[in-house]
Amino acid sequence: MLKKIAEAMAEAGSIAILPHMAADGDAIGSSLALAIGLSEAGKEVSVFLEEKVPHIYDFLPGLEMARVYDGVETKYDLAVALDCGDIERLGSRKPVFGKAAVTVNIDHHATNTGFAMLDYVDTSCAAVGEIIYELFGQMGADPGKDAAICLYTAIASDTGGFRYSNTTSRTHTIASELLEKGIDVADISRRIFDTVSPGKVRLIGEAVNSLELFEDGRIAVMSVSYEAMRRSGAADEDTDGIINIARNISGVEAAAMIREMENGDIRVNLRSNSYVDVSAVASKYSGGGHMRAAGFTARNSDLETVREMLLEDLRGML
Ligand SMILES: [Mn+2]
Structure with missing residues (x-):
């Protein structure tokens, strides 16, 4: 081919x-x-x-x-x-x-x-x-x-x-x-x-502040509101890689970064370390990706709803 x-x-x-x-x-x-x-x-x-x-x-x-x-x-x-x-x-x-x-x-x-x-x-x-x-x-x-x-x-x-x-x-x-x-x-x-913008450093602060751990620390979730995004002065591209901070925490298997976009859509990035197939979770919401890195966009929803939904899915996969 x-x-x-x-x-x-x-x-x-x-x-x-x-x-x-x-x-x-x-x-x-x-x-x-x-x-x-x-x-x-x-x-x-x-x-x-x-x-x-x-x-x-x-x-x-x-x-x-x-x-x-x-x-x-x-x-x-x-x-x-x-x-x-x-x-x-x-x-x-x-x-x-x-x-x-x-x-x-x-x-x-x-x-x-x-x-x-x-x-x-x-x-x-x-x-x-x-x-x-x-x-x-x-x-x-x-x-x-x-x-x-x-x-x-x-x-x-x-x-x-x-x-x-x-x-x-x-x-x-x-x-x-x-x-x-x-x-x-x-x-x-x-x-x-190794090059970061000042906005990205501030956004990392916002993301880290929002970090929550569930299931004995096996699930890590970071949620970033549009307001936090705006406050940091970060550009969209600055969100790249921030999810790895959550994924890298010892004991974490699955990590999610949930982000509210300017138009109200909720963007979700997912990572796993060894066995959770995050592409299966993303596919469920019309997203896609790989076993260890995937994502999707939720429309007509909000941060809290998406967070609850995701937690249930990830818990089911541990
Ligand atoms: Mn690629």
């Missing part, structure tokens, strides 16, 4: 690349790497984003090919969704995908719904970045230093710096080959892992 996708891309003149909404390092890094590869192959490439790229990714090569989608419906020969478990993750960009002559879905989420003409879902890959690296091979292309920076960012992001259980020997092999391109690992790591 990956070969078929490479062939379809070779035949296409214009290609739209669509990472999931609230794009993370894997979604953005994979998208930019693919954009660099395809534009070097002479394709007309656009990366359409749902929101502005988080500042920590400002250093990535290829950003000049990316922009926030403005709603103008252009027909592409091929549109590819990256790191999207389902079509709803494309948000306002669904028409760009739907109108393309050929649609492609490249992902690694077990909950992927297979929504394209050409679906390639490999759940054994830690990051979509690994699949894009292989796609370069199928295209007969060699990633240069710029694409390598993007792919390394993608893979390092989704593996938490090669620390999560999704990290495989192949993950390291690919990373090793990316290092051969002369990328500066220390610089990339510092930018994506």
